[in-house]
Amino acid sequence: MLRFLIRRLFTSLIVIFGVVTLVFGALRLAPGDPVESILGEEALEVDKAQMRECLRLDKSVPEQYALFWGDVASGTFGELCNERGVTVSDKLKANLPSTIELALASMLVALLIAFPLGIAASLKPYSWIDNTSAVVALLGISIPNFWLGPMLLILFSLTLKALPNPGSSVTGLTALILPAITLGSALSAKLTRMLRSSMLEVLNQDFVRTARAKGLRERTVILKHALRNALMPVTTVLGMQLGALLTGALIVEKVFARAGLGMLLLDGIEQRNYLIVQGCVLLIAFIYVFVNVITDIVYGLIDPRIRYD
Amino acid sequence: MIVNLFKGRTRAFGPLARLGAVVTLGVILVALLAPYIAPYDLNFVDITRQLEPPSSTHWLGTDENGGDVFTHMLHGARVAVLVGLSTVGICSTVGIILGSISGYFGGWVDEIIMRVTEILMAFPGILLAILLIFITQEPSLLAVIGALSVSGWAGYARLVRGQILSERERDYVEAGKAMGYPSRRILFVHILPNIMAPVIVQATFGVAGAILAEASLSFLGLGPQDTSSWGSLLDQGASYFLLTPYLAIFPGIAIMLTVLGINFLGDGLRDMLDTRRSIEAEH
Numbered sequence: 001m002l003r004f005l006i007r008r009l010f011t012s013l014i015v016i017f018g019v020v021t022l023v024f025g026a027l028r029l030a031p032g033d034p035v036e037s038i039l040g041e042e043a044l045e046v047d048k049a050q051m052r053e054c055l056r057l058d059k060s061v062p063e064q065y066a067l068f069w070g071d072v073a074s075g076t077f078g079e080l081c082n083e084r085g086v087t088v089s090d091k092l093k094a095n096l097p098s099t100i101e102l103a104l105a106s107m108l109v110a111l112l113i114a115f116p117l118g119i120a121a122s123l124k125p126y127s128w129i130d131n132t133s134a135v136v137a138l139l140g141i142s143i144p145n146f147w148l149g150p151m152l153l154i155l156f157s158l159t160l161k162a163l164p165n166p167g168s169s170v171t172g173l174t175a176l177i178l179p180a181i182t183l184g185s186a187l188s189a190k191l192t193r194m195l196r197s198s199m200l201e202v203l204n205q206d207f208v209r210t211a212r213a214k215g216l217r218e219r220t221v222i223l224k225h226a227l228r229n230a231l232m233p234v235t236t237v238l239g240m241q242l243g244a245l246l247t248g249a250l251i252v253e254k255v256f257a258r259a260g261l262g263m264l265l266l267d268g269i270e271q272r273n274y275l276i277v278q279g280c281v282l283l284i285a286f287i288y289v290f291v292n293v294i295t296d297i298v299y300g301l302i303d304p305r306i307r308y309d
Numbered sequence: 310m311i312v313n314l315f316k317g318r319t320r321a322f323g324p325l326a327r328l329g330a331v332v333t334l335g336v337i338l339v340a341l342l343a344p345y346i347a348p349y350d351l352n353f354v355d356i357t358r359q360l361e362p363p364s365s366t367h368w369l370g371t372d373e374n375g376g377d378v379f380t381h382m383l384h385g386a387r388v389a390v391l392v393g394l395s396t397v398g399i400c401s402t403v404g405i406i407l408g409s410i411s412g413y414f415g416g417w418v419d420e421i422i423m424r425v426t427e428i429l430m431a432f433p434g435i436l437l438a439i440l441l442i443f444i445t446q447e448p449s450l451l452a453v454i455g456a457l458s459v460s461g462w463a464g465y466a467r468l469v470r471g472q473i474l475s476e477r478e479r480d481y482v483e484a485g486k487a488m489g490y491p492s493r494r495i496l497f498v499h500i501l502p503n504i505m506a507p508v509i510v511q512a513t514f515g516v517a518g519a520i521l522a523e524a525s526l527s528f529l530g531l532g533p534q535d536t537s538s539w540g541s542l543l544d545q546g547a548s549y550f551l552l553t554p555y556l557a558i559f560p561g562i563a564i565m566l567t568v569l570g571i572n573f574l575g576d577g578l579r580d581m582l583d584t585r586r587s588i589e590a591e592h
Contacts, residue, residue: 011427018428023440030444142569144521146528146540147561150547154554243433250439251525255547266529269443281432281440288433 001300012293019285024068027274028061037272038082054081055274077279088279091264096283099260102183102252103245105176107238109184110191117188118195119227125200133192140189145248149182149255175258183252187241194237198230205229232299239295243288326577332570339383340390349377351384351537360553369559372545378556381537382563388538389520389567392454396519399458401512404465405501411466412473413496423470426463435460435522442531450533457522461515468511472504506582513575517568524564539564 035051036043043051056064071078077088121130156178202208203226211225212218250262257263261280268276322330339346348368355375363370369378411422429437441456442448476482477500485495526532527540528547539560546556 011424014424015427015431018424019431022428026440026444030446032446138569138572139565142517142565142572144524144528144543144561144564144568146525146547147543147557147564150550150554150557151561154550158551247434247436251528254529265439269439269531277440277443281436284433284436285431289431 004300005297008293008296012289015289016286019289020069020072020282021065023278023281023285024065027278028064030274032272034272034274051081054079072282077282078275080273080275082273088275091276092261092279092283095259095261095264098258099246099249099253099262101176102179102249102258102260103242105180106182106184106187106245106248109180110188113184113188114191114195118192119199119222121192121196122199122203122230123222125196130196133196137189137193140185140192143185145182145186146251146255148185149178149252152178152182153256179252179256179258182255183245183248186248187245190237190241191234194234195230198233199226202226202230236295236299239291239298242291246284246287322577322581325573326581329570329573329575329577332566333574336386336567336570337390340386343383343387347377347380347383349380351380353377353380360549360556362553363555370553370555372542372556373549378542378559381542382539382559384537385539385542385560385563386567388450388533388536389523389564391450392457392523392538393516393520393571395454396457396461396522397512397515399454400461400515401465401508403458403462405469405508407462408466408469409473409496409501412470413477413492413500419470422466426466429460429463432460435525438522438526439529439531442526448526448531448533449535453523453526453531453533456526457519461519465508465511465515468507469504472507473500476500476504510575510579510582513571513578517571517575520564520571521568 034055035048035057039047039051052058056067059067068078075089077092080086080088080091117133117136121133124130207229208221208226211221216225246261249260250265252258253260253262254266261284264276265280267273268280344351353376355371357375358367358371359373359375361367361371367377367379369382372378372381407422411419432440435457437460438453438456441459442452445452445456473496481499482495485499490499523532523538524540524543527538528544530544532538532540542560543557543564546553546558546560550557
């Protein structure tokens with residue numbers, strides 16, 4: 001286990017190194033003058049020079065690369081040159097909680113839908129409930145969330161007037177419901193099918209028959225004996241899907257005009273602010289790599305059949 | 310090669326898969342014929358009739374400039390098909406070549422290619438494409454296809470590599486080596502046709518994925534600016550959806566049906582070619 005851990009961390013470090021280098025290199029290859037794109041062409045030469053110095057464009061590329069690593073390692077991701085004294089990480093910190101809140105809420109929505117539907121489908125395969133869940137799942141995967149969002153808004157906010165309009169001052173739980181459903185729909189679809197097939201596999205195994213033969217109640221057999229074992233693959237999927245949730249959040253935040261990393265990234269793109277774009281992309285990639293490592297390790301810990309040697 | 314693929318795998322092509330195939334072919338047909346069957350020219354605008362609801366002259370209504378939404382939707386199919394097919398074409402070709410080299414030869418080449426795929430896959434979903442399009446400044450159709458291809462080939466490379474690793478121990482490979490065939494011939498003429506089934510299935514889902522990715526990018530304002538795509542129509546529509554909800558509804562339905570149809574087709578191909586195991590092992 002320890003050897004696996006060390007190797008896994010080592011390969012993640014290589015990946016992190018590659019990600020940082022790729023993002024750095026890609027942005028340096030971009031055509032156009034970043035100074036002009038931030039300040040505009042008509043800016044004063046003095047301001048331009050100051051900005052150039054702040055962006056370190058007066059230094060050589062290897063020097064920039066080294067300093068960039070310093071910014072990443074210190075966690076500041078660089079100082080924002082159009083707002084003196086503010087670092088990129090200040091902006092990220094201000095926007096990350098909202099995105100995490102949305103991602104977790106949508107995960108909850110997905111689990112609330114997937115568990116009853118997936119278990120019910122697995123108990124009666126090829127019945128009407130199984131077929132319905134299959135169709136719902138396929139729809140969930142195929143409906144783009146930038147379409148589902150506006151449709152839900154039309155239905156609940158405008159027609160039924162049950163939930164707040166986007167951009168209204170209402171915050172808290174009610175403002176989170178529609179974005180969470182929108183973002184969680186695809187994940188709930190994947191989890192439902194995943195749970196179904198994994199339950200089907202487990203239900204055919206000997207220990208389930210033994211549990212039934214012992215005269216345990218069907219409820220106990222399914223929820224305690226079968227479900228627990230069927231959860232392994234679902235855990236992995238949940239971990240891997242976090243990346244999809246994070247990029248999905250970019251879109252859902254735009255649909256609902258909700259503050260978060262997505263809006264920060266899109267604003268950064270619109271203003272052609274390299275530092276913000278760079279910071280957002282790196283942060284999302286880091287979170288993704290980190291969660292994948294954690295998923296791998298947790299998977300090894302909860303499944304005694306897995307030996308990493 | 311095709312004969313080889315389907316030999317001995319006679320599981321039925323289900324009704325949903327057939328429906329999927331029909332929808333997919335329909336979209337391709339619309340894409341090919343769009344300029345001929347569209348009721349208006351793509352650049353046609355009637356500024357006296359902006360944001361009109363569907364009528365007999367404008368079947369799906371008009372947009373903010375007074376353009377015909379139906380015409381734009383038909384041309385949107387062109388973008389979807391073009392992006393879907395060319396992205397998957399590029400990704401699968403690059404993926405097959407690099408994955409084969411990686412799996413067959415192993416060693417440091419394998420090590421490097423696999424590390425590169427891991428780095429590319431550290432960017433979830435369309436994030437890398439967003440970054441790449443941001444760099445190109447003026448997002449065009451070509452930029453979108455390029456950006457999606459850069460981030461998309463890694464999955465195919467890993468799938469092909471895994472397949473080759475299990476295939477290269479087989480007797481016929483040994484026989485080929487004993488015959489003195491060059492590695493290139495064994496790899497591309499003997500092994501590759503045998504591992505194409507899961508690649509074809511993944512490529513089918515890949516087309517749906519690329520269409521969805523392009524629509525997402527367009528919705529974020531990062532899609533091709535030089536043409537009308539379903540995603541950008543939806544983006545425009547979404548800003549007027551209080552006034553004219555149908556502007557956002559129709560492009561969404563087009564995306565959904567296309568993606569659904571291709572996914573049905575992919576499911577059918579997967580069942581027919583019986584590749585479930587190998588595909589799932591990769592994911």
